[in-house]
Amino acid sequence: MNYISYLGAYSKERINFHKHKDYELFIYSSGKGKLHIEGQVYDAEQGMIVVIPPNTVHGSISYDNLQYIAILGRSDELMHIDAPIIFKDNERGDGFSLLRMIFANRYETQEYFNSLCLTFIHFVLKNIKITNPIEKTVNKVKRQMILKFHDSDFNVTELLKQSGYAEDYIRAQFKKIVGKTPIEYLTELRIKHAKTLINIYQNSMPLIDIAFNCGFDDYIYFSRKFKQVVGVSPNAYEKSILIENKG
Numbered sequence: 001m002n003y004i005s006y007l008g009a010y011s012k013e014r015i016n017f018h019k020h021k022d023y024e025l026f027i028y029s030s031g032k033g034k035l036h037i038e039g040q041v042y043d044a045e046q047g048m049i050v051v052i053p054p055n056t057v058h059g060s061i062s063y064d065n066l067q068y069i070a071i072l073g074r075s076d077e078l079m080h081i082d083a084p085i086i087f088k089d090n091e092r093g094d095g096f097s098l099l100r101m102i103f104a105n106r107y108e109t110q111e112y113f114n115s116l117c118l119t120f121i122h123f124v125l126k127n128i129k130i131t132n133p134i135e136k137t138v139n140k141v142k143r144q145m146i147l148k149f150h151d152s153d154f155n156v157t158e159l160l161k162q163s164g165y166a167e168d169y170i171r172a173q174f175k176k177i178v179g180k181t182p183i184e185y186l187t188e189l190r191i192k193h194a195k196t197l198i199n200i201y202q203n204s205m206p207l208i209d210i211a212f213n214c215g216f217d218d219y220i221y222f223s224r225k226f227k228q229v230v231g232v233s234p235n236a237y238e239k240s241i242l243i244e245n246k247g
Helices: 094-104 110-127 133-148 156-161 167-178 182-201 207-213 219-230 234-246
Strands: 002-009 023-037 040-045 048-052 058-074 085-088
Touching: 002 094, 002 110, 023 094, 023 110, 040 048, 040 182, 048 110, 058 094, 058 110, 094 110, 133 156, 133 167, 133 182, 156 167, 156 182, 167 182, 182 207, 182 219, 182 234, 207 219, 207 234, 219 234
Parallel strands: none
Antiparallel strands: 002 058, 023 040, 023 048, 023 058, 048 085
16 A cells, blocks of 8 residues: 645636546535536535546646645555545544554655555445446446546447446436436536536637547537537637626
8 A cells, every 4th residue: 555645726717627636535625616526516515525446537726725635556455446536524523633643753664654545435335336237237337427428439338338238228328327328428427527628728629629629520519519518609719708708
């Protein structure tokens, strides 16, 4: 087992998208903001605990002094977790207390430091929902979609066929668990990422390039889907962002 520990604050200006080869576990210790995980956006606030699996692109942006304490490393206990997990700390604030203790003791012996990290991992495992086999399969399907949504050749039907279940069955279970069909979920991922790119690059990246980077090889289709999900066209959304930033 090998861990590092750190704390910091997020920027108001830009999301620092990044990924790690190891697991990252962190808690927002103060403030508010937004957490982006490969196309998904979540409200970030004090007491939220997050588990990020290896090679998962993520980043946060601060709206009100958003700060965090985190550990980064490897552990056999986490190997079954292949999708991001988010949950609230308990009423006593045990998660925050453990991570604060981990950070305070980051220069102690490796053995003692690792034992503190392992205690926090056990706290996380105790508090996360244990999924049944079909939920785990749906989560794996979601994970593959999150990793490959930017590829216009990505085939949802082929992914469902590879799940180990009958295609119609896993499609129905996906909608039951997620609340959307696989295609609806994929489209939402792509449009959310397009919104993120528009917010980051504003008018410095052509909308047709943004569409391509989100898995759309047909701009007209992208524009139609964007308006269907967001309520306005990509061009109108980009203009509203420019006006908002000037104001």
